[in-house]
Amino acid sequence: xxxxxxxxxxxxxxxxxxxxxxxxxxxxxxxxxxxxxxxxxxxxxxxxxxxxxxxxxxxxxxxxxxxxxxxxxxxxxxxxxxxxxxxxxxxxxxxxxxxxxxxxxxxxxxxxxxxxxxxxxxxxxxxxxxxxxxxxxxxxxxxxxxxxxxxxxxxxxxxxxxxxxxxxxxxxxxxxxxxxxxxxxxxxxxxxxxxxxxxxxxxxxxxxxxxxxxxxxxxxxxxxxxxxxxxxxxxxxxxxxxxxxxxxxxxxxxxxxxxxxxxxxxxxxxxxxxxxxxxxxxxxxxxxxxxxxxxxxxxxxxxxxxxxxxxxxx
Ligand code: FO1
Numbered sequence: 418x419x420x421x422x423x424x425x426x427x428x429x430x431x432x433x434x435x436x437x438x439x440x441x442x443x444x445x446x447x448x449x450x451x452x453x454x455x456x457x458x459x460x461x462x463x464x465x466x467x468x469x470x471x472x473x474x475x476x477x478x479x480x481x482x483x484x485x486x487x488x489x490x491x492x493x494x495x496x497x498x499x500x501x502x503x504x505x506x507x508x509x510x511x512x513x514x515x516x517x518x519x520x521x522x523x524x525x526x527x528x529x530x531x532x533x534x535x536x537x538x539x540x541x542x543x544x545x546x547x548x549x550x551x552x553x554x555x556x557x558x559x560x561x562x563x564x565x566x567x568x569x570x571x572x573x574x575x576x577x578x579x580x581x582x583x584x585x586x587x588x589x590x591x592x593x594x595x596x597x598x599x600x601x602x603x604x605x606x607x608x609x610x611x612x613x614x615x616x617x618x619x620x621x622x623x624x625x626x627x628x629x630x631x632x633x634x635x636x637x638x639x640x641x642x643x644x645x646x647x648x649x650x651x652x653x654x655x656x657x658x659x660x661x662x663x664x665x666x667x668x669x670x671x672x673x674x675x676x677x678x679x680x681x682x683x684x685x686x687x688x689x690x691x692x693x694x695x696x697x698x699x700x701x702x703x704x705x706x707x708x709x710x711x712x713x714x715x716x717x718x719x720x721x722x723x724x725x726x727x728x729x730x731x
Contacts, residue, residue: 525543644684
């Protein structure tokens, strides 16, 4: 059994490679929910949905989120109300784009939440509706909110930072708010797995929320020799999103060495791209065994290659 610790787009592409090289029924994804938000009254779990849509072959590949071939009639209609919205209201939020068909997923999740269903059960239902064989688990059934600390000491919600402000503001810290525990299923998936893979996701705001849950880091450290991490940084740049800038702003080196220093306590091996081969010795010096293999997942074939090389690195 293989368990993959997941954020959003990078993890989704990695899983889409992994299902090509092993039986999908042997794969469990434990997914970050620190990005989750209630927007326009809808419970949205962006990382879970990105993974479901990607594995179902329904993702908009260019954006990396939402459904391909979407229409936006609801968002267009919402603009009518944005002009009458009181200043202190979050109604008619048009900064966060919800496609017409994507909204169906959020309506389902929101209604099931209101009925008292756990996010674990709802996620299984959504994955089944899309015909997925991979088991997807939210990291927790409790709400956890990733918040970005600004230089003035105030903090903002993740989607406010990422989407509303286009991750253009400087951040001075990350906070995870909520008295959350990992779900039993998520914890078991980590402790029982033959191999744990840390997907090429942002170490601070995608994998960080998972690691902030009580017991997760200790469980990973206890099986460190059977855990492989894949660097989301290639040639000093994040493949997608603000991970490189965020690493710098928060005092880490924006390279595979910085990634190794963040992961060395929980994983023995770090997969890095040939573009970073010159840092392999430094990664080793930091306490991780480097494995060099092409890590840019621009095609289904390259994602499958990375997944196979990651499994071979065990
Ligand atoms: N990302 C954007 O950059 N702009 C959006 O308007 C946006 C809407 C959106 C709607 C549903 C969903 O599941 C994801 C969405 N994302 C959007 C992506 C998402 O918020 C981020 O990529 C993740 O939270 C980071 O992993």
